[in-house]
Amino acid sequence: MNDLMTWLFLAFMSLVYVVYMILPKKARPYCLLVFSLLFYVVYSKFLTFFMLSTILSIWLGGLWLNRIDDGEAKKREGLEKEARKALKKKVKRQKRLVVALIIIFNVAILATLKYFNFFGSLFEGFLSWFNLSVHMPILKIALPLGISYYTLSAIGYIVDVSQGRHRAGNLLSVALFISYFPQLFEGPFATYSTLAPQLMAGEGFNSQNLFSGLSKVLWGFFKKVVIADRLAIVVSAVFSNYASYSGLVVVLGIIAFTFELYAEFSGLIDVASGISEMFSIRLAKNFEQPFFSTTVSEFWRRWHMSLGAWFRQYIFYPVSMSQGMMKINKKLAKKNSFWQVFVPSALALFVVWLLNGLWHGADIKYIVYGMYYYVLMMLGMALEPLFNLIYKKSGIDKNSKWVTFLKIARTFILVNIGLLIFRAATLKEAANIFTSIFQSGELNLISLGVIDIYDTIWCFIGVAILLVYDYLAEKKKLPNSQNWHTAGKVAFLIAMAVMIIVFGAYGEGYIPPDPIYGGF
Template identity: 40%
Template sequence: MILSSSSTTKGLFDVLTGGEPLSYFNRIYLFLFLPLVVLIYNLTPKRFRPVILIIASFICFFMMSNKLIVFLILSILSIYLSGRLMNKVDDKTEKALKKCKKTEKKVVKEKYKKKKKIILVLTILINVAFLFYFKYLNFFAGNANIILKWLNIKYSFQILHHLAPIGISFYTLEALSYIIDVYNSKIKAETNLLKVTLFLSFFPQIMEGPIARYSDTAESLYSGIKVTYKSFCFGYQRILYGLFKKLVIANRLNILVKIIFNEYMNYSGLSVALGVIGYTIMLYMEFSGTMDIVLGSGEMFGVKIPENFRQPFFSKNISEFWTRWHISLGLWFKDYIFYPVSLSKPMKNLTVKARKKLGNHFGPLISGTVALFTVWFLNGLWHGAGWTYLFFGMYHFFMILMGNIFEPLIIKICQKLHIDRKKKFYRVFQSVKMTILVFIGELFFRAPTMKNAFEMLSRIFTKISFKTVKNGELLSLGLDIHDYIVLILAIIFIFVIGLLKEKGKNIREDISNKDIFTRWILYYALIVIIIVFGAYGIGYEPVEPIYADF
């Protein structure tokens, strides 16, 4: 559990939150913290507004992670100072280039580039070291201890019991993207420390991303744009949608998912399948719901935080799925891992050789596969220090690789069978196939151990019994018939919204163009549905912010 549990000093905060840690779904965040920040922000002169956002962000971080805020500050300082140093090196390079002869220019450039590289590597090491210490040290120490025991060596590494700063996996990737972009001269290093601070610590993003780039948000964050009535309403409109996903669907599914994943041996294949499907839907609703709140919060301050989801279940294949699910993470891996690996010198050489032997399709696939493997190995590891996460990464690597290898064959088969791949029925078939593969991947993602995951998977196929529907087993999964009805209707609602968005409809604009009477009725209806049919309070256990643990 990465969420830091700050010391439970009983006071105003504990009383108001009921002792729950601060999260984006907490009423204190939604109805006290956020409106209060908006109010203070608007009352402050424009040039000081970014400072208000920094103070709010630090308060928010401190409430979640207490003194571990030091590590966030260290990350900020490391990238800021490194950026400045790189700037100085650039200046020196320019001066040196002006003074040197034409023939020496290459040598001079190399010399200073090396210096920049040293700064870059050191900064990366510092930030990755923090991440490694908090997230991976125990995993590696635990596995090393197993090997040492196996080798009969009487030494064991100490397993540390510590909490990690909230969102460390997210802000570390943001920090790395900043410094790598500066190194590659994509952006100029920022001279204003406050700007870098706000980029890395902006409170709506700190817990679960999205992993924004400096060029995405830094300017708008620092511009001090006034919160208008429209931006405020639009922000809360998006927040409401997120609340619907989380409270009505994710929290309700959490009951069923917990029972199935903890006691799958007592249930039939159909119930286990329901639990697995339920988990994927829950994960989507929780994470995308959180993103709605994050983006809605940003929207209020005129900050356009990049979207992290784009109707992922309408994808054709796993590869496309990952361009629609957790988009910012996928892009990060693409830009900072996939391309640097596949475009590296050894890989380029490999491609040239492989192309000669294997042809134009399979040749370039070799270097691409090496890069893809690196991406998915790191992607699995990023999600958590555990074998199930590594397997999750490798599973996706394998699926994408298979897709790449068999693509020409599938095209040929379709041509022979006269199947039009652009037809609706084929698209639906592709999406269904892709969704099933995603369900299986998420099963490994959630299962406590690999053994459990394989047992569950086998149970789905070997213990299938349609008696489950008749014998009331489905009603023993913590949900009653009312809950199932609400779930089905709510999921259909989200599906229809997704379908409309997929067809290019801008639903939010459409609503805002309606007259005030219709608008208010829609808002009231959504609020009442969330409050009445939400799965919270007695008898429910809310889903913990899943991605905050990564």
């Protein structure tokens, strides 16, 4: 969001809040839906059609599944065991068909809008190997806001209904679940069973929620405007002209991007969660001090947690529990237990990380980005027995502070390499940037006029604030504001706002960077 968009969004949010609180409880969900759709129409215009078609498809699909379930319950009465079994099988097949139809419909929209050009170019390349020249048409259409987020949420909804985790909702609750405006920019993902009841509850004014929500919103903006947008100056300079800089500066640029992404992404998630909290709605947690992870697997359990949870629930488990996987499991059960765990995990995780990479973008580099983490995790699993043996033989305590610190440092380095692939324009550029780490060049960004000394200092202060905050959160030592006096709370909010206004990297002299996760 640029400066103007930010102010318009804040004004919009304030208006929604006031109107929501004035209205009676029953009308509040309608209020949220109207404003959410209004927000979407203003932002995406005719592309709103795609979101509406997703809403309608899963609502109707849900009702259809309900009907199949209800029909089964009626037919079951008085049936013999064998007949019941046959009915169950038939119903399962019917439900699978419905779910497949809804998923194909929604994935087709996503695939067409987001991946058509990518797969088209891959297809052209593939045919060129056989000296066949085919020109795929190029689709020139903007992506509807949050399409990757709401499509996955929609898939989650229909799968949950089919598996009996909850009944299908009415049109209002389904529409609100998909279109709820704070989470449309960058998530987090939500499940219907946790979000919809809160959206439909229409909770009234709560001063504590207002304060904690506003605090989160301001903290989120602080991370985005003061830290991320300032780090973006360094990142943009280094990544666009890496050959001119020395290895140390390139390393700093890569690290700066890691913190920029974290500050921006977690900041915008905090804004979304904060706004929701003002309405007494709790969104899913998306980050849990990721830079304190000791392994890459742990990092992904602490980073973009709602995406990880979605992949675990709707990709990993179904693949792991599939009939094919069960057969493999049976065969491996005869051999040793290590392979029995390793092989199914490797197969299921391969699908997860391939899709995870693709979800991040329609480009080969994103597939490589996913595969990079997949390979690291597999290596971690494969080498774990070896490391355990080394620890045992050498007598090193693997839980000691130093070992933990080294593990954290190793994970941080690996994550930075992953994010280098993510940030570079192409794979070739990522490789070039990586090799430029070992070359000489200009060392001082300040003397080049890229960034002044004051902004440089703030970059370091910003990163330090992020780390200290996360350290306190990790140690569960963050101050509890619930018992603060009203005056203290107001003073805190004003101080935060002043910090953002004064030290934000916006306006004259700053170029607002595009949201990194905004295109998803």
